[in-house]
Structures are given as C-alpha cells and as structure tokens.
Amino acid sequence: MIVMAWYRRVEIPIILTIIFCIFQVVPYFFVVPAWESAAKDFVDWDAVMETFALFIGFTTLLMLHGRIVAQRRRGWYWSAWVLITMIGYTIVGIPIPSIGLGKGTPLFEAIRLYVLTPLSGAMYASLGFWIASAAYRAFRARTIEAGVLLLSGTLVMLANAPIGTAIWPTFTPIRKWIFDVPNMATMRAITIGAALGAIALGARTLMGRERGYLRGGE
C-alpha cells in the first residue's frame, strides 16, 4: 500500500483556500478593521510570492533553452538568443549606478526606449494585420445573423475612418446607436452571466468540488 505524505493531502489546499477566501470576503461586507488589515497583509504575501516566482521563471528558462542549445536542437540559435538577452538585461538591471547599471541609468533606459518600446509597439501594431485577415475570412454572410454582423461591422468601420464620416456624416450616429443599444444590451447580458458563473465557480471551489486546479482533481 502506498501511503501519501500528509502534506500532499488534497484537503490541505482546500482548507487554505477557504481560510484565505473568508479573510478576503468578510472585510468586503463587514466593518472589521483587524480583518481588513489581515486581508491586506495576505495580498502583500501574494506580491512577495510573485517576486520569488521570478526565480522559477529564470530557472525554467535556463533549463529549457540551455538544454536546447546544448543538444543543438532545431532552431537552437533562437534559444541562445533568449539566454543572451535574458542574462544581459538582468545584469544591466542590477542596481549599481556607480558602474552604470540599474534602472534609470543611460544603458537601461536606452534598451527600454529603443528596444523594448518599439518591439512591444510593433507586436501590438501587428494586430492590425491579423484583424484584416480575420475579418476577410470570418465576415461572410452565411446566415442572417452573420449578415447582420457583417453589416454592423462595416458601418462601424466606416464611422471610425475619417473618410467614412467625410462621405456621409450619418455613419457616426449609426455607430453610436449600434454601441448604445444592441452592443450594450449584449455586453451587459454577458457580463451578468459571467459574474454569476464566476461566483458559482467560487462556490464549487469552496465546496471542494472544483478541483481542476488541485493536482488534477486527485
């Protein structure tokens, strides 16, 4: 017979979940100053854990990409580049201003301004391309509902583009109506449904039924 170590028993994380949940929920509804400060402390713990988790990230990246480079697997040079940039930027970020390292120093700021910012901006801007190809593929009037979606999407696009409103200013009030009436009704319905779903999931978690996040429900 295999005896499971006591600290691996599934009841322990469930009990911890319940305790910490109560500490967060009670101060929201009741005026209990002592609990309120405890709840804030627990949130601070979370921030500390997140910071420590950086080491996990650093280690897993080192292990994964280090192995890919060592075994010269397909595309190993990209992994080498990941390692170089990760270790390089970590060194640049070490707070020793006397030798030009750390946040706010010219080297750190130059990397932020001329590498990180344009790269992030470019990735975000690439969404424009994805939207174009997705709209072309998805906007087909296959059914009446899809036709309505196609028509409303086109009207909103025309209202957003200066050329659309220059041709016919009425596109603007049409867009406003689409946003204010059908869109708002749908958004509210989805938001209410999702909020209820989240609460029910919370209830199932506290009951210990929703165990997906606990070692696969074992």
Added chain:
Amino acid sequence: MAALQSGRVSGLLTLIYLIGMVIYFALRSRKGRVPGLRRIPGLDAIDEAIGRAAEMGRPVFISHGIGNMTDATYGPQTIAGLGVLSYVAEKCAELGTRLYVPVRQLTIWPIAVELCETGYKKAGRPEDFNPTDQVRFLSSDQFGFSSNYMGWMWRERAAANIMIGAYWAESLQLAETGARIGTVQVGGTANTHQIPFFVAACDYALIGEEIFCAGAYLSKDAEMIGSLAGQDMGKLLSIVLIVLGVLLVTAGSDILTKILSW
C-alpha cells in the same frame, strides 16, 4: 447596522442566495435528481480535436489564458482554464497525443505542471511526461508570451489549439496563427472585448459564463452539474430584478435602486 459595510448589504444577500442555490442543487443532484445540460459544441469538440491530433501525429496546445489566479475578475477564468487543462492532459495521455502548455504567469507554472503530471499518471503513462519541455513558461511580458506561443505552435504544426481563460490583445494573434496552420481551435473567455476575436477566428467559441461551467460539463460529475442549475437560479433572479426595475423606473419609482444600494 454598523458592522455591515454600507452599500453592500444587498450584495451580501445576493451572494448568500446564490451560494445557497448552488449548494442546494448540488446536494439535490447527489440524491439522483441531476438536471439536464444543454450541449456546448465548443466543449464537445475538445475530444474530437484531441482525437484528430492523435491521428495526424501532431500536438495539442492548450492555454489557460494570461491572467493570474489571484485577481478578482480574471482569477476565476484562469481556474476554469486549468480545469479544462486537467481534462485535456488526461485525454492526451490516454491517446498518446503530444501536449504542450504555454504559461505566462510564473505562479501558475508549478500548478500547470502538477495538473499535467496527474493527468499522465491517471492515464497510466507517467513516463511520457516531460515537465520542462511540455509545460513552458514563455515570458511574463504579454507580447513576449504571444510571439513565443505563435512561433512554438507554428514550428510544431499544432493540430489543435484550445484557449480557455482570460485573454487580452493576444487572443487574435494566437487564433489567427492557429487558423493559418489549420488547427482545430476552441477559444473561450469572459473578457467581453476579446470574445468577438475568438468568435471570428476560432472554430468554436465559448462565450462568457460557458467557460465557468467547462469543468462541470467535462467532468460529468452529478454534483457539479447540479451546481450549474443553482447558477441559473441566479440568472433568474437577475431577470426578475431587471424586469421589475424597468417597470418601476418607467412608473417613476426608484425604490428598487434604493434597495439595491442599501
């Protein structure tokens, strides 16, 4: 009532009602009175997608979103995504399909590893699981994560891509990349501004609350399914309040607003 936070009494009562309903229906189901469930094609398609991947000899990618578990709004979505991961890991292990899990949040990486490990153990194939290679922390930067995910999916020619959780701007990037490779895609989120992207670019989309019932739906567990009926009772209350509110406001009374802000 000095002990109660002002403006939150009605919220507390609603919460008690909702949790009460969830518990009541869950217990009722335990006694054998399990309510019927409507079909959710997106969740039904998961098995099919994994089977297809097994036939093609190509991997399955599954992501639980980029949100954290501790956030009030996005945490439940991540938990829902992890519930699906748990199911998919076991299925993939059973069929011998390669499984890849891209992770953005560092604190979730160990959880995802354990989930997959359990799935492989349950299927009797623990030796097939390689945590560092299959469950990868990609980057905590949003687009660092998405570019890595896209490249990984492209290189491995994914056969299925399942994305359930909290997503932001990367939703379309991932779904479009999947579409270009020809993967079967199931996308689901409760982030309202990203739902249209999943609807447009994925084969199946789960909208809002559907992702929260995924764990219950896939587990076929009677109590879990019963709890969904409790959730519907919450919806019923919302509908009653909306209709009543509209009628009262039309009649010039704001009594319901006052009660709800109590």
Added chain:
Amino acid sequence: MTEMEERRGKGFWERLQEVDSRIIYLLLWIVILWPLITPLGLPISISTGTREYFQVIEDLKPGSRVILSYDLSFAGLPELGPMTIATLHHLLKKDIKVYICAFWDSGADIAADNIRALEPEKNYGKVYGKDYIHMGYNPMREVGMAQFASDVYKAFPVDYIYKRPLETYEMMKGVQSAKDFDLLISVQSGTPGNPEWVRQWITPYGIKYIIGILGVSVPEVAPYYNAGQVKAFLAGLRSAAEYELLAGRRGAALAQQDPLSTTHILVILFVVIGNIGYFFTRARPRRS
C-alpha cells in the same frame, strides 16, 4: 498536390474567397505607407464624445486637483501615446494641480517621458511639486487603487523623480484621500483599468472620471459611459486626433488619420470581395 496546384485547380469565385493572407498583409502595408509619405489631408469631424472629454477638462475651476493615471504598457503606446501627451498638455495649460501616477510599471516611465517631452517649467511656467508631481508606480493593482483612495501617502510614499516623501511637496497640503480630488483621468490599455477604478473610486467616492482607451475596448466601456460612471472617453487614434485639434497640439494621431482611412477601406474591400466569391459559389450548384 501542392498548395499552389490545389489553388490553381479552383475556380475564380473560390479563389476570391481564399486570397493568401500574405497578399492582404502586403496591400495593407502599402496603404499604410502611401498616405504617410504623401498625406491625403482628409477632413476630420469632431465627435460628441471627444468634445465631452475636452469639455470636462476645460470646465475645471482654477486650483482643481486632477489625477492623471498612466495605466498603459509600452505596447499600447502607438495607439494611446498621442492622447496621453495631448491630455497632459491640456492639463498643464490650465491653472490646476496635476497629480501623475501609474498602476502599470511601464506607465511610470511613459509619464516621465511625457514630462520630459513637454518641459512644463519651460513651456508652461509650471513648478514641480507646486503645480504638478509624478507620484510614481504602485504595483498592487486593484488593492493599490483602494489604498490610494483611502490614503494617498500609503499608496505613494515618495515621488518618482526625486524620491522625496510626498508630504514634503507644497501641492500635497490638504490632500489625504480620494475625496480631495476633483477629477480622475486614466489612460489605460488593460487590467487594472476601468472596472477596477469604477469599483474602488467611482462607486464609493463619486469622483468625476474620464478615460482614454484602445479602440477595441469601446464595446466594453460603453455600458459604464451610459450608466454615467465614465463621464467621457477617448477611444483610439481617431478620438486622439480629434482631441489634438481641440487641445491645440497637433501630434502623431493627426498624422496617422489618413492611413486609418485607407486601411479601413481596404479591409472593407476584402470583406466585400470574399462575400462576392461566397455568393457566387453558393449560388452555382443551385442553378445546376
């Protein structure tokens, strides 16, 4: 059969439905670049929403205290950058006190870049710590916002530029909590953002609140606007360009309006092409 041969084997209408995405991307690239090199100068009408945003700031009384929160990432800069700098310019033009903060780590750096670019001392005659201050970044997300609402000094103990205790600055006299501010402006690209501000500041304290958002976030924000929680909002580059015109600072948003038109038209054209192809391929079997 190769992909190319497969495509060749298909009829004209089928091929209209399967235009290679690389062709779409290439054409999109061209219609973005072309008006940037030779601007078309298309007219821009100013929408009611932008006027409302402008008017909320315009109506501020002298001495008002305004928070400008930079809740955005570097990735969001191309779309949100122009409206943040135009808003800061508008605020600095007025006789009010500006409290800059961030709930995104990148936001604090972006705010510092904006301050450097506008040079408030030189161009607006403002004094740091007396007329405007950069309070820095709070990493606690929604909890940080709640903390900021109840006690400013707990949320931001020192300022971002000189790292001095916040209470030592002249403009912090009489400032303790959310109740002491007249307007909250947040330019935001995600979470924490609008729902978090509404939960922690707007519902409990009733502070006047306006925001700048990505174009894609409009459907999500519209219900808050209609409920009166968000008084006004700027959405994406189009609104930013309109606001630049109103605030009197022509910037990057105005320069990008022509590509906005050409790209939208191209997308609409492709949608139409795809539907024409679909219509004819769907209709043909029926005729036969």
